[in-house]
Amino acid sequence: MIHSTITGIERVSPTTVSIRFPWEAAVLPGQFIMVWIPGLGEIPISLSHIGDIKGITIKSFGPTSEALTKMKEGDRIFFRGPYGRPFTQVKGKILVVGGGSGMAGLLPLINSDTVGVVSARTKDELLFVDRFLEGNVIKVTDDGSAGIKGIAVDGLKGLDLQKFTKMYICGPELMLRSVYRYIREIDVDAEFSLERLMKCGIGVCDSCSIDGYQLCRDGPTFSKKQISGMHEFGAFKLTESGKRIALPK
Amino acid sequence: MIHSTITGIERVSPTTVSIRFPWEAAVLPGQFIMVWIPGLGEIPISLSHIGDIKGITIKSFGPTSEALTKMKEGDRIFFRGPYGRPFTQVKGKILVVGGGSGMAGLLPLINSDTVGVVSARTKDELLFVDRFLEGNVIKVTDDGSAGIKGIAVDGLKGLDLQKFTKMYICGPELMLRSVYRYIREIDVDAEFSLERLMKCGIGVCDSCSIDGYQLCRDGPTFSKKQISGMHEFGAFKLTESGKRIALPK
């Protein structure tokens, strides 16, 4: 395991914090690490900051992520990585579409020209909307507490997507599916960062696989074209035991 | 194991042959390899040729060396290495003193300016005397069949050793001892290549050690100064079982 000492903590929403720590490693946007809390667990987390002082942005979902959100400056953080195929970066205008904590992995892609569609359950959970220039961000909330009331894909409807050189989408699989279905017939290049159960992070356990591809190695980023050939995308997943279950239609 | 195919065999004395084989490795004068004959044994042999087509020169002493002298062009040769500390090379005039098969390891040091004292039991066993310019070589034989009748050290007596920038000596330990004793008080730099039982070649088995130094790692080459501090040099050795025996005085 690699370890580092936390040099900064920033609360970015009521349930989400960014943790900063020095780590000299070349990391590209879209890559992730497996963060270990000794005695508790190990979970995959995208790098939200990829400079010399790296950063992760975690939302509390369960015991391990919750423990991470409670860490303090000076605490030691254990992890391994970086893992995964990074986003393919392009020149030109890009659109990022992030749902919930999915915005964390998109953060390193954002520059002053980037347009974003940021969705969350509620206003307080909209992440990193301040990173876009005024007018470059469309907010979407389930409860309508900010921006458009609806789901991520509703935020796309007012945009001329063909204007963008590339779209990058990150969030829960059902959100990815709805975005994919919406842009399927539109002539715009897109890359999706998928999220599935990840136990090993290094391509051996099969828990993260989708259509034979390992998210942790071949992904988590996949092109629109790759997604189009997948039977399991948005349709099936395997649980912790490996039991196949259908996703809600 | 490394393996190569023998491209040339040259008989250099009735009991000694040179075997040539291609091996792309950086080897310096004084280094050796452990040559393996599957099913038979493995023995240390100096590299007598260190260009792209490497070479070893073997005298038949026992089963493994004998099998080597019987190898043919096209046969496969197995070995590992290179091992050992090479000779320290210097600018200036050098003297090489080789006893029996000890000349093999000295061969890569010889240039047109080098002076040599070559000793052997008998005339036919004098190795590589043709590698020196006419007049640059002193022959010594036990039986007086060529050159001086006597032992290697007798060949030194007619030379002004202080003329040489460095002497390099290789041969059986008793010969090294007599040369060492002779030059001990003379102001000439010298390096000795020692020969002892070598089972592992990589510094773990202790069979080749002398005064705590491993011949296979710290040697086989040692400076006159290092030799001067050794209790065991020319005095004791351990047999195959590790039993300490005294060398003839």
Next chain:
Amino acid sequence: MSLLKTEVAGIYFENPLILASGILDENGYTMKKILQEGAAGVVTKSIGTVERTGYRPPIVAEVTGGLLNAVGLPNPGIDSFGEEIKVALEAGKPVIGSIFGGGVQEFVDLAIKMEGYGANAIELNLSCPHVKGVGSEVGSDPALVTDIVTEIKKRVKIPVFAKLSPNVTDMLEIAIAAEAADALVMINTVRGLAIDVYARKPVLSNTYGGLSGKAIKNIGLRYVYEVKMETGKEIIGVGGIENAEDAIEYIMAGSSAVQLGTVLYKKGRQAFAEISSGITQFMKSEGFGSIKEMVGAALP
């Protein structure tokens, strides 16, 4: 390709490389893809009677020379596994169903169901904890091994492979106990532990794990060689095979085919194609006309 063909217990494999149990073989689509990309066969994850979620991560630790894993035998339970076998079989190559249990009856029931799903052979994972013994494995009890193998052989028609654990004083004794098996698969992982000195704790949530990868290659070779020499049985070698030479070592030690596991973490799924082509090159340059000629070539 036909240079590489081999056979184990009458099953034809287009090359000697089979995916080892527990690595990328929980999801039918993954197995199918691996077969399409060059594996000659796959062994499924070991499947038991009831659903198990396995241990919580960390379930793997990257150690020098390999991996330490304690996955905890996660599996959906045999009754939910038919779909995965079905998808894997779409590749048209052998799918070997691995099963684990605590006693004879459990193994027999699992084997019958695997056969029913269309598996081409059964692999018995005998390394799971012994229900009777404390801490030891089913595979360290020769009498139990004999009972399991003999009973299953009576009840299923497809070949039965017994996978042996190296965590025993005398694997040969167990190999002999598994006499009735059509082939032996060796070796499973070697028990190990890794500590993070900065966390001052074992890394795996289960504390202990199984060591795999290059670190265990020479251990596996020893068992294959010894058991082949003493029993002459057909063997599938596994443990630390990371390149063509490793695979050939196992074949020359007496394996008719080999399995690849941990190498997938180093080289990805392309390990199969890469190692296949390395074996072909070796056979051509060394003048071997078939895998069969190489099997056991290093035996006395």
Next chain:
Amino acid sequence: MSLLKTEVAGIYFENPLILASGILDENGYTMKKILQEGAAGVVTKSIGTVERTGYRPPIVAEVTGGLLNAVGLPNPGIDSFGEEIKVALEAGKPVIGSIFGGGVQEFVDLAIKMEGYGANAIELNLSCPHVKGVGSEVGSDPALVTDIVTEIKKRVKIPVFAKLSPNVTDMLEIAIAAEAADALVMINTVRGLAIDVYARKPVLSNTYGGLSGKAIKNIGLRYVYEVKMETGKEIIGVGGIENAEDAIEYIMAGSSAVQLGTVLYKKGRQAFAEISSGITQFMKSEGFGSIKEMVGAALP
């Protein structure tokens, strides 16, 4: 330096690093030099009753992650070994005499002679072939281990260490059988084999050999941890220690001191000084005041 001091069975070691048996410890001058260059103690090559030349080379094979060796227990016989001990003792640090035998009486006689030569402790190499059993080792027979250790304890005053073999189903059982020993040394090498595919033959003249080095580190750690947890006995850890972190892992798993062997092939004799200074650095930056504080720190 005093930060690094440790004690095993009442013997003081200036740091926790001891030379392992069989590596550079046949010649007294070599042992003396290694002590002078930074080892806190040395264990001699295993010495038996009669002179043995050992196997003919190749006696070692360089394999990924370590070495495979079959030296064949060469030794001059106990009666010719006094001189080497004497020279080694000139360094003024503990010299531990390793002995091997086939039965109780042989071990006792050897131990008494070692004590007579001035050895500071006896280490019992229990991994030699069992005279009664076929192919198995003395160290796989718990009753015999108990007899050997108990008898020797009655006959010598210096501490007795029992070195355990990992080639057993249950090392804990053997550790418990060696109850009477002052400390346990674990682990010896793991049986293995290497084949040269171009020669189509095993590399070692003895065919099989013992695997050492990094490849076995996680196996050794597992045994130290398990045996420390279950028995609480003093342990000297050995197996694959190549840097300070490896040594600390062993210490945190429960070793009071550790032995270095194969690392000497990688790093030479300076391994001792290098690893010592690495441990010191770690202890300072992690706030450990003594080795003792670290012993077993990773145990639950």
